[in-house]
Structures are given as C-alpha cells and as structure tokens.
Amino acid sequence: MEKAIHKKPKHTRFERNRLLTGILFLVPSTIICFLFVVLPVLNVIKYSFNEWPGIDTVPMKFVGFDNYAAVPKTQGFGEMIVSTITFALGVTILTVLVSFIVAMALDKRDKGRINRNLMRSMWFFPCLLGHAVVGILWRIMYHYSNGVINKTIVQLGGKPVNWLETRVLTNFSIIVPTVWVLMGMTIVIFLAGLQSIPTELYEASTIDGANKSQVRRFITIPMMAPSITINVLTTSIAAFKMYELPWFISLGLPGYSTRLLTQRIYFFGFENTGQMGIGAALSMILILTITLISLLQFVFLRKREDIF
Amino acid sequence: MAKNNLNQIPGATTHKSNRIGGVSELASKIFGEFILVVFSLLIWIPIYYFVIGAFKERGDIVKYPLLLTPELFTLDNFGAAIDKMNFFAALKNTGTITIVTLVIVVAFGSLAGFALSRIDHKAFRIYFAVIIALMVVPFIGVIIALIKQTVSMKIYNSLWANILIQAAWNLPFSIFLYTGFMRALPKELEEAAYVDGCSMFRVYFNIFLPLLAPVTATCLIRTGIGVWNDFLLSLTVLNDSYTPTLMVAVQSFFGERTSEYGLAFTGILLASIPIMILFIFLQKYFIKGIAAGAVKG
Known part of the structure; x- marks a missing residue:
C-alpha cells in the first residue's frame, strides 16, 4: 500500500x-x-x-x-469433558500414527512390486463416504449378536464383546471408525511430505554408511516434522467437530459416557429446546476451542513459509 | 501452500539402486509387502461387507457375513430400499442442492478471488483475512442460531435454505483457493487488455476464467463431496414434511433396536455410489482436492 x-x-x-x-x-x-x-x-x-x-x-x-455458569451443572457434564477429550486425543494420536506408518510403506521412492497408486487409492477411499453412512455401517458391524466383528470373534473361538454398551470400551469403539475415515487425508498429506524430501539426502546418508533405522530416525522423521504438525492440528479440529459419525455408532451410550460436546449442542438446541442459552454457551466453548487450535495452525503455517 | 500440487511432487526420482540386494533383504521386502497388502485388505472389509450385504437377505448377512455366493445373491433389497427411502425424490434433492451450490460457489468464489488477487488495496487484504477467519468457524457451533434464523427469514424447510447455507459455508474456502491461484498469475496477462479498453468483467470472463480449470476442479470436488455427504444441515433445515436428502433418507433404515441390515446396506450403497463411481475415474483429482482442503480449513 x-x-x-x-x-x-x-x-x-x-x-x-x-x-x-x-x-x-x-x-x-x-x-x-x-x-x-x-x-x-x-x-x-x-x-x-x-x-x-x-x-x-x-x-x-x-x-x-x-449460561456459562450453568454448563458444568448440566447432567453428564464431567462425562462430556472426559469423552470429548479422550475422543479427540485418541482420534488424533491413532490417525497420525497409523497414517504415518502407512505413508512410509506407500512411499513412491521404493518403487516396485505392487502399484502404489492403487494402494494409495485403497487407503484413501473410506474418506469419500458420508459420516452418517459410516456411523450406521459401523454400528451394524459392532452389533453384539449379528455384527461381523463378533461373528468373526466367535468363529475364531472367542467370546463376543459388547462393543456398544461397555464403559471405556465404547469410547474406543467410536474412535476406530473415525480413524478409518480420517486416515485417507492424513496419508495423502504425509505422502506429499515424504516425496518432498530430496533424494540426495538419502543418498548421502547411505554413502556415509547409515542403516535403515538410522535413516528413518535422523532424516525421515525430522524432515516430516511439518507434515506431522499439520496433521495433528487438522485431525484434532476434525475430531472436535465430529457429530453424526460417533453418534450413530454409540448414541452417546452407555449413560452419558460417549456423548460428545457436539452432540450436547444438538441436544440443547433441538431436543431440549427450553435451554437455548446453555446450548449456545456450549457452542461458544466449541468455537473457542477450534479457534485456538486454528490459531496454532496459522502461526505454524506462517513460520513454515518463512523457512521454505 | 495449499495450492501446491500435492500429489504431483516428483516422486519419480527413484533410487538408482546402488545397494546390494541380499537374500535377507529380499525376504524382508516381501514380508513388508505382504503385511501392507494384508492391512490394505483389512481396511476394506467394512466396504466389502456392506457392498455384498446389499445383495443378500437379512438372515444371510447375519449367517454368512463375508460371503456372497450365487445362491445368496438377490436384488430384492433394491426395490424395497428405493421404495422405502423414496430414493428418486431424495436423489433429486441431493442432486439439486449439490449442483446449485457448486454453481454459486464457483461463480461467486472465482469472481471474489479475481478482485482480491488483482487489486492491491489494504481493505482487500483485510477482507481476505476475514475470509480465512470464517473458514475456522465450526458449522455445528452455530447451527442453533442458523436454524432459528432460517425460520425468521421464512426460508426454513426449503431447498433454497439448504443451498444458500451450503454456499455460504463453502464460499470462504473457494475464495481462498481462487485468490491464491490467481495471485500467482502474471500481471502482463491483463495489462494489454486494459490498454485496449476492456472492462474488468471482460478481463475476468475472457482471460482469467479459462485459466482456472485446475483450481475449479479442486473446488468442485471438495465442495461437491462435502455437500453430497452433508447430514446435519439437511436433517435440521429440511423438516419432516419435506422429502429428505439421500444421507438423511438412509437413516430411515436405522432404528435403535431393530435394523433391516439388507436395506440399510443397499441404502448406503445407493447414497454413496455416485461419488464412488466418480472417484474411480477421477482418482488423482479427488485425492488432490481433498488434500488441499485438509491443509487449510
């Protein structure tokens, strides 16, 4: 100007x-x-x-x-905090970890045997499905007596597991399908990161006599730090926003133990409409949480632009 | 950052294999490949399960969850599912919402992106920052106020409400994409046209628009998938009296106690098949589009 x-x-x-x-x-x-x-x-x-x-x-x-003061007094508030944070943490850690390992395996550098593009598409595919649809699908899969998961366990000689109505376990049950859906994106971002590592770095380290695990430890992981940060932040935002996928799987059960912040917002906004103010206060908590994570992301992205 | 061709970064620079491939290394490679294939198939079990489930009766889905033999095969689910979820009406709704939203998002988004990228003015930079800030707001955080607002605007329970809201929530990202893309285009591109006395709209329409194909593809795919798969907005803004969208219609097979698995799987298949087919033909663009959305937003 x-x-x-x-x-x-x-x-x-x-x-x-x-x-x-x-x-x-x-x-x-x-x-x-x-x-x-x-x-x-x-x-x-x-x-x-x-x-x-x-x-x-x-x-x-x-x-x-x-309204803000009334939020902690609503029924199941403590459970909401615990479930929302476990969900976000679990989803973020698992998604990033799994997709990092998969991306390493899919890296184009070790070209060869099986078509890498096909594999990438296979891992990417689940993230095309609607979250509502994925929730319904996984709820059926988790079904105690009819679901494919327990059927398989029984066939292998195990005992059926109550995936949908066991405290703590159900918190895990809603995490897995979420990871299944989000993984596609994080893998693609990791792959882009892996491919931007200059080949010379690998060659130089091999000449210097580094073995495979050393290369991974001292070259791949440090060079991947930016992609890891981006994936951690975007995945945690996605997890905090998630509504229908975990809802269709667990319906917030047992008790309030898997009812997330977003589901509570919906409840106060559309089902228990007498308490609009509390729903709005909960919404503000969500908006502020996500804004905070986004600010971190923004600061980080700017920093990264300076580096490159 | 986002506009980088995420999947086109030259990965072709493979090792000129200068290491000596011993037997143990070969074995570990084959083993690694084997593990990868096993896991790639494992994550496909849910998809395989529902796709073959769509062609089986409820009892057979329970009895033989992962099998599909000619004896089990049936198309009965499709008739019933199409009937029960009012498939064609729902498809029409979802299709209309998706297409009109895409038209709005591409037209207004590229127009705004053109202005923001070609005019260097402080106010425009502030506007751009606001657009980025809007991308951060979580949709479910404002849904309560949004639905109330559609009621007072007298557009509640109409496709238009759904379309306008979808457009509003997807425009910031498309403006962001278009602005970034056009900022990278050289100034000389338009200067001659202005000297010849072209209007700004002519410059946008005749010179810039034809160049925007790559970014438009990204924008269409990302917005398209999001709108097609939307559940929450359609559920809340289109009330019971209205034929729902596909994603909401699938819900009709879902009860807390009983579930018609065959119908549910058919519903899931019917609701997802257009995107699945498009993906098969446009994989590259899909992956690029989604990844661009993930980096920012």
Missing part, C-alpha cells in the same frame, strides 16, 4: 474505477457469507448471554455469564 502511494502520487480515475468494480465483485459472496456465517455467529454469542426458551414470542432476558 505504502509503496503504491510512493510510486503513484494520485489515484487515477482508472484505478478508482477498478477499485469500485472490485468491490462490486465481492458483493455476492459478502452478502451470502454475512447472512449465513457471520450473522449466526453473532447470534450464538448473543444467545449465550441471554435466557431464552427459543420461541420468538418470548423476549430474551440478559443474564450475563449465567
């Missing part, structure tokens, strides 16, 4: 026209995004500070932070 001023002392008519046309070009997207993204965000903030049953004829009553 400053540079532009120094170069051209006055705005020409041509430039002013250009600016006006440019603004005109932004109008359609601005209207749509303002109406359906910005406005609802402002409204959620407003709801979170008001007491309101959600009916237009009843006026809102400003209550300050009362």
Whole structure:
C-alpha cells in the first residue's frame, strides 16, 4: 500500500474505477457469507448471554455469564469433558500414527512390486463416504449378536464383546471408525511430505554408511516434522467437530459416557429446546476451542513459509 | 501452500539402486509387502461387507457375513430400499442442492478471488483475512442460531435454505483457493487488455476464467463431496414434511433396536455410489482436492 502511494502520487480515475468494480465483485459472496456465517455467529454469542426458551414470542432476558455458569451443572457434564477429550486425543494420536506408518510403506521412492497408486487409492477411499453412512455401517458391524466383528470373534473361538454398551470400551469403539475415515487425508498429506524430501539426502546418508533405522530416525522423521504438525492440528479440529459419525455408532451410550460436546449442542438446541442459552454457551466453548487450535495452525503455517 | 500440487511432487526420482540386494533383504521386502497388502485388505472389509450385504437377505448377512455366493445373491433389497427411502425424490434433492451450490460457489468464489488477487488495496487484504477467519468457524457451533434464523427469514424447510447455507459455508474456502491461484498469475496477462479498453468483467470472463480449470476442479470436488455427504444441515433445515436428502433418507433404515441390515446396506450403497463411481475415474483429482482442503480449513 505504502509503496503504491510512493510510486503513484494520485489515484487515477482508472484505478478508482477498478477499485469500485472490485468491490462490486465481492458483493455476492459478502452478502451470502454475512447472512449465513457471520450473522449466526453473532447470534450464538448473543444467545449465550441471554435466557431464552427459543420461541420468538418470548423476549430474551440478559443474564450475563449465567449460561456459562450453568454448563458444568448440566447432567453428564464431567462425562462430556472426559469423552470429548479422550475422543479427540485418541482420534488424533491413532490417525497420525497409523497414517504415518502407512505413508512410509506407500512411499513412491521404493518403487516396485505392487502399484502404489492403487494402494494409495485403497487407503484413501473410506474418506469419500458420508459420516452418517459410516456411523450406521459401523454400528451394524459392532452389533453384539449379528455384527461381523463378533461373528468373526466367535468363529475364531472367542467370546463376543459388547462393543456398544461397555464403559471405556465404547469410547474406543467410536474412535476406530473415525480413524478409518480420517486416515485417507492424513496419508495423502504425509505422502506429499515424504516425496518432498530430496533424494540426495538419502543418498548421502547411505554413502556415509547409515542403516535403515538410522535413516528413518535422523532424516525421515525430522524432515516430516511439518507434515506431522499439520496433521495433528487438522485431525484434532476434525475430531472436535465430529457429530453424526460417533453418534450413530454409540448414541452417546452407555449413560452419558460417549456423548460428545457436539452432540450436547444438538441436544440443547433441538431436543431440549427450553435451554437455548446453555446450548449456545456450549457452542461458544466449541468455537473457542477450534479457534485456538486454528490459531496454532496459522502461526505454524506462517513460520513454515518463512523457512521454505 | 495449499495450492501446491500435492500429489504431483516428483516422486519419480527413484533410487538408482546402488545397494546390494541380499537374500535377507529380499525376504524382508516381501514380508513388508505382504503385511501392507494384508492391512490394505483389512481396511476394506467394512466396504466389502456392506457392498455384498446389499445383495443378500437379512438372515444371510447375519449367517454368512463375508460371503456372497450365487445362491445368496438377490436384488430384492433394491426395490424395497428405493421404495422405502423414496430414493428418486431424495436423489433429486441431493442432486439439486449439490449442483446449485457448486454453481454459486464457483461463480461467486472465482469472481471474489479475481478482485482480491488483482487489486492491491489494504481493505482487500483485510477482507481476505476475514475470509480465512470464517473458514475456522465450526458449522455445528452455530447451527442453533442458523436454524432459528432460517425460520425468521421464512426460508426454513426449503431447498433454497439448504443451498444458500451450503454456499455460504463453502464460499470462504473457494475464495481462498481462487485468490491464491490467481495471485500467482502474471500481471502482463491483463495489462494489454486494459490498454485496449476492456472492462474488468471482460478481463475476468475472457482471460482469467479459462485459466482456472485446475483450481475449479479442486473446488468442485471438495465442495461437491462435502455437500453430497452433508447430514446435519439437511436433517435440521429440511423438516419432516419435506422429502429428505439421500444421507438423511438412509437413516430411515436405522432404528435403535431393530435394523433391516439388507436395506440399510443397499441404502448406503445407493447414497454413496455416485461419488464412488466418480472417484474411480477421477482418482488423482479427488485425492488432490481433498488434500488441499485438509491443509487449510
């Protein structure tokens, strides 16, 4: 901007026209995004500070932070915190770990035997399915007496496992399908990262006599640090946002033990509509959590751009 | 960063194999390959299970979960599922929502991206930062207010509400993509046209638009999959009185106690098959598009 001023002392008519046309070009997207993204965000903030049953004829009553204060007193709050954090942590750790190992195995550098593109597509495929559909599918697979998982266990001589109604185990049961879905993306990002490591690095280390595990330890993993960070952050955001997939699998059961933050927002917003304010306060907690992770990501991405 | 061709980074630079391949190394390679194949097949079991399940009766799905023989094969599920989930009406809804959303997102997104990338002005840079900030907001975080708002705007329970909301939530990403892409295009591209007295819209339409194919492909695939697979918005904004979208319709086979497995699997297959077929033909673009979305957003 400053540079532009120094170069051209006055705005020409041509430039002013250009600016006006440019603004005109932004109008359609601005209207749509303002109406359906910005406005609802402002409204959620407003709801979170008001007491309101959600009916237009009843006026809102400003209550300050009362809704936020009421959140910890809602039934199953402790379980929500535990389940949401276990879910996000479990999904993030497992997804990143598994996809890192798979990406190493799929790396194009060791070209040869089986078509790597086909394999990559195979691992990528699950992330094309809708989350609702995946949830329904896995719930059937987990079924105690009819599901394929217990059927297989019984056939192998084991005892059937109650995947969907056992505390702690069910928290794990909702993590696995989520990893199954998210993995496709993280693998692709890891593969891109692996392929950007210069081949010379590997060659030089081999000449210096490094063995395979040393190469992995001192070249691959440090060079992959940026991709690992990106995948950790994006996967954790995705896990915090996840709604229908874990819901269709466990329905929040047993008790409240797998009911996540997002599912609680839905509950207070659409089922228990008397307490709109609490739903809005929960929404704000989610928005702030995700904003925080995104800020980390943003700072990190900027830093990385400086390096490269 | 996002616009880098994620899967086209030259991976072709393979080792000029300068290591001596001993017998043990060969064995470990074969073993590694074997493990990889086993796991690749394992993660496909859920997909295999539901696809063959769509062609079996409920009892056979339970009895022989992973088998499909000619004796078990049946097409009965399809008729019943198409009937029960009101398939063609749901397909029409999902199709309409997806296509109209894509048109809006590509048209307005590229227009805004053109302005943001070609005009160097402080206000435009701030606007771009706001767009990036909008990409961060989680949809479920505002759904309560959003649905209330559609009611007061009198568009609740209409396809238009669904389309406009989808467009609004996908526009920031497409603006981000288009702006990034066009920033990399040289200035000389348009200068001659302006000297000849072309309007800005002509420059956008005749000179830039034809160059945007790669980024449009990314945008179409990412937005398309997201909108097609959307469940939450369609569930909340299209009320019971409206024929639902495919993803919501599949839910009709799902009860807490009883489940018609055969119908559910057929429903899942019917709802996912268009994307599955497209993927088979456009794998490269799909993977690139999704990965671009993952890096940012």
